[in-house]
Amino acid sequence: MRPTSLTCLLLLSSPLCCTMNQARLTVSPSSSQMFEGEFVSLSCEEDDSSAGWKLRRNTTRETRKECEDWGESAGSSCNITVTAPWDSGIYWCESREGATSNSINITVTGGSVILQSPVLPVMEGDDVTLHCKTETSNLPADFYKDGSLIRTEPAGHMTIHHVSRSEEGLYKCNSSSHGESPSSWISVTGKPTTTAPPPVSEAPPQLVFTLVCHLVVFCPYFISTLLMVSLYRHRPTGNDPPVSMVMTQPIQAEQGLDDDYDDIITSVTTEHHF
Ligand SMILES: *[C@@H]1O[C@H](CO)[C@@H](O)[C@H](O)[C@H]1NC(C)=O
Numbered sequence: 669m670r671p672t673s674l675t676c677l678l679l680l681s682s683p684l685c686c687t688m689n690q691a692r693l694t695v696s697p698s699s700s701q702m703f704e705g706e707f708v709s710l711s712c713e714e715d716d717s718s719a720g721w722k723l724r725r726n727t728t729r730e731t732r733k734e735c736e737d738w739g740e741s742a743g744s745s746c747n748i749t750v751t752a753p754w755d756s757g758i759y760w761c762e763s764r765e766g767a768t769s770n771s772i773n774i775t776v777t778g779g780s781v782i783l784q785s786p787v788l789p790v791m792e793g794d795d796v797t798l799h800c801k802t803e804t805s806n807l808p809a810d811f812y813k814d815g816s817l818i819r820t821e822p823a824g825h826m827t828i829h830h831v832s833r834s835e836e837g838l839y840k841c842n843s844s845s846h847g848e849s850p851s852s853w854i855s856v857t858g859k860p861t862t863t864a865p866p867p868v869s870e871a872p873p874q875l876v877f878t879l880v881c882h883l884v885v886f887c888p889y890f891i892s893t894l895l896m897v898s899l900y901r902h903r904p905t906g907n908d909p910p911v912s913m914v915m916t917q918p919i920q921a922e923q924g925l926d927d928d929y930d931d932i933i934t935s936v937t938t939e940h941h942f
Pocket residue numbers: 725726731732758760771
């Protein structure tokens with residue numbers, strides 16, 4: 669009975685442990701748009717490097733292509749030394765088992781204007797600054813959201829204070845001298861109710877992971893042991909006086925104590941059934 673249930677638990681808990689295995693995709697420079705010819709570095713920050721996280725992307729030309737086919741790969745990071753417009757697409761990390769990270773939209777333009785906007789979702793309540801720029805400087809520009817003009821900024825950058833969910837959308841800018849930027853989606857995520865969890869890189873993830881796995885495996889045993897102990901202690905109701913008597917008696921010999929104990933058990937059992 670015991671070994672079987674242990675095997676069961678181990679089998680049950682191993683997929684649980686695997687789904688807790690996660691990765692986060694980060695990109696440097698952290699911008700959703702860039703000019704062609706620039707350098708970009710993508711990296712999977714993972715809990716477990718043995719899970720074989722790989723960078724993949726979908727572009728207009730190809731789907732689910734691994735880094736080996738379009739960048740310089742080293743472990744779970746990937747660099748594009750010289751970007752081109754056909755590198756525009758959606759990027760994500762995928763483990764050998766098919767688990768996926770967050771995904772990131774990147775637009776590489778052959779034009780002369782970009783909108784520099786956050787590539788990762790923005791936290792509700794935070795401030796966000798968008799820049800309309802050429803390769804060398806900010807441009808006086810109009811800023812658009814979902815096709816409608818929202819602001820004209822002579823300095824070429826626009827700050828949205830205390831971002832809300834309703835400000836999620838497709839943004840672009842347009843300068844009278846240099847023309848339009850591509851559009852980029854800005855997503856806003858809800859603020860967590862508790863304090864923000866520490867970044868993946870700061871915690872010792874392997875330790876937490878192992879701890880959680882052990883908890884998942886041992887919790888049922890711990891709980892059932894507690895239950896059994898409490899059941900045992902509650903069953904013989906007339907138990908208390910004999911126990912305290914035994915405790916106060918001077919201990920003469922191991923054998924004697926054992927005999928006393930057996931006597932109590934027997935008497936309790938008889939009491940219980942009378
Ligand atoms: C990539 O393209 C495939 C095939 O069209 C699609 O199933 C998948 O959802 C895409 N991945 C992302 C992250 O958009």
